[in-house]
Amino acid sequence: MQAGSKKSSQTLSAGSANVVELANISKSFPGVIANRDISLQVARATIHAIVGENGAGKSTLMKILYGLHQPDSGTILVNGVLTQFKSPSEAMDAGIGMVHQHFMLADNLTVLENIILGSEPTKFGVLSLGDARKHVKDLATSIGVEIDLDLPISELGVGQRQRVEILKVLFRGAEILVLDEPTAVLVPQEVDELFANLRKLVANGTTILFISHKLDEVLAISDAITVIRQGSTVATVSPKSVDRLKLAELMVGSDLPSHGKRATKVGEKVQLAARNLTVIAKDRKNPIQDISFEVFESEIVGIAGVDGNGQFELCEALLGLVASQGTIEIGGSDVSDLSIRERLDQGLAYIPFDRHREGLMLAASLWENALLGHEASLSRGPMIDLISAKNSCREIIERFGVMTPNELVPAFVLSGGNQQKLVVGRNLATAPKVLIAAHPTRGIDVGAQAAVWEEIRRSRDAGMSVLLVSADLEEVLGLSDRILVMFDGEISAEIDPKSATPQILGKYMTGTQ
Amino acid sequence: MIPSKNFKLYVSILGALAIISTVRLWTDQDALTSSSTIGTALRLTVPILLAGMAGLWAERCGVLNIGIEGMMIFGTWFGAWGAWQFGPWVGLLFAILGGMFGGLVHAVATVRFNIDQVISGVVINLFAFFGVRYLSELVYVGKPGGGISQSPPQKWALPKFNLPILSGGEIAGWKSSDFLGWLESQRWFILGDLGGIGRGLTHSISWATVIAVIVVPVSAWVLWRTRFGLRLRSSGESPVAAESLGVKVNHLRYFGLLISGGLAGLAGGTLSIVASSYYRQGQTAGRGFIGLATMIFGNWRPSGILTGALLFGYAEGIKLVASDSITALFLFIAAIAIVFFVLSIVRRKRSQILVTLVVFILSAVAYRTVSTVPESLTQSLPYVVTLIVLATANQRLRPPAMAGVPFRPGEPH
Known part of the structure; x- marks a missing residue:
C-alpha cells in the first residue's frame, strides 16, 4: 500500500482527470444491502457532493473508500491506481482523509496535540513540537483559519472543532477530503465560514467529497452532485442544471410531500x-x-x-x-x-432533543423501547404484559412506517430516521x-x-x-x-x-x- | 502589570514559611519544621508519591486502577523476598516486577476481557492479600524470624547519603560542613525553618527516595513530551479518536498498566525494604488508596501529585515524630485560613468566605482548648488536611475524559 501511494503521487503530476473512481461497488451487511453496484467519478480539485436519504448508503460508501469497510465487489481507483484499503491508515497513506460527523477529538488535549496525534513529528520518539506548530500554523493560514493551538478542545466552539478536524486531516497530507454531514452541527454563519475554507482548499488543489442531505447547501457549494437512493447511484448532475425540487425528487424518488395548508382550525x-x-x-x-x-x-x-x-x-x-x-x-x-x-x-408527551441520549436504550429491543413511559398501561400487576407490549410496539412500527425486520431487534440496528420514527410513534400512540x-x-x-x-x-x-x-x-x-x-x-x-x-x-x- | 504565575507561587511559599515560622516561635514547637520531621515526612511521602504516580499512569491511559493497593502488596512481598535473598537493589527490582504482575493481571482483565475496571481492581486487592499470605506459608514459615504474616529480616539495608557541604555529607572520606544543620540550630525566623526543611530533604537520604522523586519529572516528560506519552494520554482522553488515527489504544493501555503496576510495586518495595527491613502483612496500610487521593488532589498531574504526597507525608510525619506539635498545627491552619478568608473577601467569593471562616474558628477553638489529640484523631490528620485543601483550593479538576470506560476496538461508536 505504501508503494501504491508513492506511485499514485507520481501519477498525480501526470494529471489524471479523476482522483477517485469507484466502479460497481457492492456491500451488504447481514440482512441489509447497503451499496448496490455504485459507481462514482470524482474530478480533481472539485467539491463533489453525495446526497441521499439517511440509510441510502452514503456513509457506507465513504467508509469503504476510507478503509473502514471492505467492499464485497467492485474496484476503487485512487489517482488512477487500483487500491484496496484494509484500514483507515492505509487510506490516509494514499492521501484520503475523513472528517466524521461526530468529531473524533480528545477534549482535554490541546488543539496541537489533537492535530498531530497519530502522525507526530518526532526525534527519537520525542515530540518536535516547534516543527509541528509551524507546520500546522502554515496549513491553517493557507485555508484562512485562525485558531489558538494551545487551547484544549473543550474550550472551542463547534465550528472551531470542525476546523481542527479538517486541519488534522490536512496535517496527514490528505489530498482527498471526505466530509460527512459537515454542516449538521453548524449555525448559518459558521456554514459560510466553512464554505469559504473549503473553497480555499479546492483552490489549493484538494478534492472534497461532501456528504449531505441539506440540498440548498449542496447546490451552493458543490461542482458535481451524485444522488444515491437505496444503495444505488441514481444520477450524477451538475448543480447548475438542477434545482432543489428536482434534486429532492431524485433523492426520494417521488415528489416531496407538500406542506399543505391545514384544513382544521386552531x-x-x-x-x-x-x-x-x-x-x-x-x-x-x-x-x-x-x-x-x-x-x-x-x-x-x-x-x-x-x-x-x-x-x-x-x-x-x-x-x-x-x-x-x-x-x-x-x-x-x-x-x-x-x-x-x-x-x-x-x-404531556416529549420527543427529546437527542434520541440516543434521552430517547432510546440503544441496546434494548424495540418493544422494550416502545414500552418506556407506558409501563403502567401495559402491565398486569407488577408484571409486564409481554403480549400487549409487543403488540403495541408492532402497531407503532406499522402505523409510523418504522423499517425493521421485527420488534425484537435492538434499537441500534435501525437507521437514525427509523429510530426517530419509533420515538415519535411511542409518544403519539397514546394520543397525548x-x-x-x-x-x-x-x-x-x-x-x-x-x-x-x-x-x-x-x-x-x-x-x-x-x-x-x-x-x-x-x-x-x-x-x-x-x-x-x-x-x-x-x-x-x-x-x-x-x-x-x-x-x-x-x-x-x-x-x- | 499582572504578576506572573511563578511570582505568585514564590510569594505564597514565602508567606506559608513566614506563617509556620511565626507559629513555631510562638508555640515553641521546633518540631514543626525540624530536619527530623521533614526527613520522616519525606520518607513517608515516597510510597504515597509512587502510588499516586501509579494511579496517574493508569488513569492517563484510560483505566481506573483501584488495585494499586494490591499491586503494592505484591511489591512489599516480592521486594522483601528479593531483598532477603539477594540484597536491597535486587529486592527493589523484584518489587517492581511483582507490581507489574498485578498490573498485567489488571490489563488482561480490563483490556482483553473487558471486565469492569473497578471490580477487577477490587479483586486484585483481595487476591494480593490472600495470595501473598499463601506464598508466605510456602516460603517464610519455618525460617528464622519468618512466619505466615511476615518475612525474615533482611541482612543488608539500602545505602543512605548526606549532601556534602550543606548537610554534612562526606567527600572522599572527609566529613564536610553541616551548614543547614547549623542554620536550623540557630532557630532564626524563616532562616531556621529553611535550615530545618533543607536539612530534612538532604540529610540521610535513601537512594530509593531519589529514584521516587526522579519518577515525577521523568513521568511528566514522557507523558507530555514524547510520542508514546501523547498517544497514551489520547487513549485515556478519547480512545475512539485515537483509534481513528491509527493509535493502538489497547497496546498502550497494556503499557500504561504495566508502568502503573511497576510504580505501585516499587511503592510497596520502599515499604518493605527501605522503611523497614522485612515484609509484614498489612504493611501497605491503605497507602494505595491515599495515593489515588493524591492523584485526584494533584489534578492528574505529576507536580500536583508530588505536592499532595508531600502534604500527606508531612501530616503523617509530624504525627510520628512529634505528636505534641499537632496542637501547634491547629494554629498554623487557623493562620492559613485567616489569610484565605481575607483573600476571599477581596475576591468576593461567598462560599470561600464561609468555608475559611468556619475552618478558622474550628482550628482556633481547637488550638485554645485541645491539649492532647487522641491517637485515633491524629491518624486521620492526613485525610482532614486533604479535605480542607480540596474544599478551599477551588481548583478545576480535569480527569482524563475516558478513564474507566472500556474500549473495544473496531466497534461502531
Whole structure:
C-alpha cells in the first residue's frame, strides 16, 4: 500500500482527470444491502457532493473508500491506481482523509496535540513540537483559519472543532477530503465560514467529497452532485442544471410531500401555558428568563432559535426535569408542583432533543423501547404484559412506517430516521393532549422527515397541542401556526409563519433585531 | 502589570514559611519544621508519591486502577523476598516486577476481557492479600524470624547519603560542613525553618527516595513530551479518536498498566525494604488508596501529585515524630485560613468566605482548648488536611475524559 501511494503521487503530476473512481461497488451487511453496484467519478480539485436519504448508503460508501469497510465487489481507483484499503491508515497513506460527523477529538488535549496525534513529528520518539506548530500554523493560514493551538478542545466552539478536524486531516497530507454531514452541527454563519475554507482548499488543489442531505447547501457549494437512493447511484448532475425540487425528487424518488395548508382550525382552549417561567442558574445568566406563552388546542407553536438559547432548559422545565419559577399549566390546571410522572399523566408527551441520549436504550429491543413511559398501561400487576407490549410496539412500527425486520431487534440496528420514527410513534400512540417536540427530525432523511411531519399534523388535527422546538427553519415555518423566537433565554419575537421568511427569523434568532 | 504565575507561587511559599515560622516561635514547637520531621515526612511521602504516580499512569491511559493497593502488596512481598535473598537493589527490582504482575493481571482483565475496571481492581486487592499470605506459608514459615504474616529480616539495608557541604555529607572520606544543620540550630525566623526543611530533604537520604522523586519529572516528560506519552494520554482522553488515527489504544493501555503496576510495586518495595527491613502483612496500610487521593488532589498531574504526597507525608510525619506539635498545627491552619478568608473577601467569593471562616474558628477553638489529640484523631490528620485543601483550593479538576470506560476496538461508536 505504501508503494501504491508513492506511485499514485507520481501519477498525480501526470494529471489524471479523476482522483477517485469507484466502479460497481457492492456491500451488504447481514440482512441489509447497503451499496448496490455504485459507481462514482470524482474530478480533481472539485467539491463533489453525495446526497441521499439517511440509510441510502452514503456513509457506507465513504467508509469503504476510507478503509473502514471492505467492499464485497467492485474496484476503487485512487489517482488512477487500483487500491484496496484494509484500514483507515492505509487510506490516509494514499492521501484520503475523513472528517466524521461526530468529531473524533480528545477534549482535554490541546488543539496541537489533537492535530498531530497519530502522525507526530518526532526525534527519537520525542515530540518536535516547534516543527509541528509551524507546520500546522502554515496549513491553517493557507485555508484562512485562525485558531489558538494551545487551547484544549473543550474550550472551542463547534465550528472551531470542525476546523481542527479538517486541519488534522490536512496535517496527514490528505489530498482527498471526505466530509460527512459537515454542516449538521453548524449555525448559518459558521456554514459560510466553512464554505469559504473549503473553497480555499479546492483552490489549493484538494478534492472534497461532501456528504449531505441539506440540498440548498449542496447546490451552493458543490461542482458535481451524485444522488444515491437505496444503495444505488441514481444520477450524477451538475448543480447548475438542477434545482432543489428536482434534486429532492431524485433523492426520494417521488415528489416531496407538500406542506399543505391545514384544513382544521386552531381551538379555543389553552392546553399548555407557561407564565413567567424562569430557570435559575447559579454561576451564569439564567438560561431562561421570564418566559410566557400559551398553546391552544389543535395548535402547533414553533420555537425557533439557534441551539443553546434556552430551548433545552425550557423543555426540561416544562417537563419538570429542572426546577423553575413561575407557573406551568396543562389542560387548564396548574402542574407546577407536580412530578414528571404526574405531568405525563396529565397528557404531556416529549420527543427529546437527542434520541440516543434521552430517547432510546440503544441496546434494548424495540418493544422494550416502545414500552418506556407506558409501563403502567401495559402491565398486569407488577408484571409486564409481554403480549400487549409487543403488540403495541408492532402497531407503532406499522402505523409510523418504522423499517425493521421485527420488534425484537435492538434499537441500534435501525437507521437514525427509523429510530426517530419509533420515538415519535411511542409518544403519539397514546394520543397525548400536549406534545413537546424537540428537533423531531434532526439528522434524519427527507422521507422520514415527511412521515414525522405528517404524523404530527395528523395528531394536531385530532386536537393535540404541539410545542415544536427546532433549529430547522423549514420545519418551523412549514408546521407552525405561530412562531416564537428564542434568543438568549427570552422570547424575542412572535411571528406569523405566513409572513415570515428565513431572513426575518434569522435576524431575531441572532439577536440583530 | 499582572504578576506572573511563578511570582505568585514564590510569594505564597514565602508567606506559608513566614506563617509556620511565626507559629513555631510562638508555640515553641521546633518540631514543626525540624530536619527530623521533614526527613520522616519525606520518607513517608515516597510510597504515597509512587502510588499516586501509579494511579496517574493508569488513569492517563484510560483505566481506573483501584488495585494499586494490591499491586503494592505484591511489591512489599516480592521486594522483601528479593531483598532477603539477594540484597536491597535486587529486592527493589523484584518489587517492581511483582507490581507489574498485578498490573498485567489488571490489563488482561480490563483490556482483553473487558471486565469492569473497578471490580477487577477490587479483586486484585483481595487476591494480593490472600495470595501473598499463601506464598508466605510456602516460603517464610519455618525460617528464622519468618512466619505466615511476615518475612525474615533482611541482612543488608539500602545505602543512605548526606549532601556534602550543606548537610554534612562526606567527600572522599572527609566529613564536610553541616551548614543547614547549623542554620536550623540557630532557630532564626524563616532562616531556621529553611535550615530545618533543607536539612530534612538532604540529610540521610535513601537512594530509593531519589529514584521516587526522579519518577515525577521523568513521568511528566514522557507523558507530555514524547510520542508514546501523547498517544497514551489520547487513549485515556478519547480512545475512539485515537483509534481513528491509527493509535493502538489497547497496546498502550497494556503499557500504561504495566508502568502503573511497576510504580505501585516499587511503592510497596520502599515499604518493605527501605522503611523497614522485612515484609509484614498489612504493611501497605491503605497507602494505595491515599495515593489515588493524591492523584485526584494533584489534578492528574505529576507536580500536583508530588505536592499532595508531600502534604500527606508531612501530616503523617509530624504525627510520628512529634505528636505534641499537632496542637501547634491547629494554629498554623487557623493562620492559613485567616489569610484565605481575607483573600476571599477581596475576591468576593461567598462560599470561600464561609468555608475559611468556619475552618478558622474550628482550628482556633481547637488550638485554645485541645491539649492532647487522641491517637485515633491524629491518624486521620492526613485525610482532614486533604479535605480542607480540596474544599478551599477551588481548583478545576480535569480527569482524563475516558478513564474507566472500556474500549473495544473496531466497534461502531
